[in-house]
Amino acid sequence: MSRTKIEFAVQMTCNSCVEAVKKSLENASEIKSVDVNLDTGSVVVDSSLSTLDLQKRLESTGRKVAVRGYAGSIAAVSIIEAGDKSVQATPDVCIIDGTVDGLKPGPYQISVHEAGDLSRGCESVGDIYHPDKTCSQRLYGNLGTVKAEAGGRAAFRLEDDTLKLSDIIGRSFVIAEKPEENREGRRLACGVIARSAGLFQNPKTICACDGVTLWDEVSKPRL
Known part of the structure; x- marks a missing residue:
């Protein structure tokens, strides 16, 4: 199955957060690599898993997670x-x-x-x-x-x-x-x-449509 790179925004504040994120993605043969950047709150995963599977793994750490972009321009x-x-x-x-x-x-x-x-x-x-x-x-x-x-x-x-x-x-x-x-x-x-936005093309932290932060937007219930 083909692999793709997906960038997630993950609410992280310290190195222990980074370690928790990395641990949540361990022991999955479908994941080739994980790149975590604490400064930008970015987690890029190269894998053949679905976006939902990856997001569930990241959310299992207790942190808020949002999809930010996909590899390539297409x-x-x-x-x-x-x-x-x-x-x-x-x-x-x-x-x-x-x-x-x-x-x-x-x-x-x-x-x-x-x-x-x-x-x-x-x-x-x-x-x-x-x-x-x-x-x-x-x-x-x-x-x-x-x-x-x-x-x-x-x-x-x-x-x-x-x-x-x-x-x-x-x-x-x-x-x-x-x-x-x-x-x-x-x-x-x-x-x-x-x-859709590509990798590193979506730096927004405030949603232009309603003025709330990225993390408040993630927490909003879906109707």
Whole structure:
């Protein structure tokens, strides 16, 4: 499985914090390297684990954690009503790394749709994206299915060698009920796919949208 580098902001105040962070990421064969910077509160992890898995490990130290950026200049994020999802790209594959909450247990379809128009919710995002130029036998934007567990959470990390990130920025990501007999399932949640910050490109400590600190923003409950 392909590895990616993810930068986290971690609330650290001393060297013991640094040691606790490093210990939380030990003994995982999927992690190649960990770089912790106490001065900037930055933790960069090179691994094949999902963002959620890494964040859980870091939060197990009792410290507040926020995702800050992804390696390279080609990464995107889509914030949706039911959770959040990020897309990263390596030279050969597109990695869809996400967590979706608030679902009923069972399978769901995830896909990229034609437009980033949310004026009528998920009804105005168009069909599943399939450009005329593609030779793929599948619908280009059809990413397959994910499963929500008993608690209503679907956590996934998929690798796709067809999707190109440059093709989907500005379009939308949709979660739908599993389709039946060639009919699209009911769309449950959606969000516009926007470019994400790269490593060390997001130094913000105050959220411009509401003026609260990064750590207060992390502590806010999700609606």
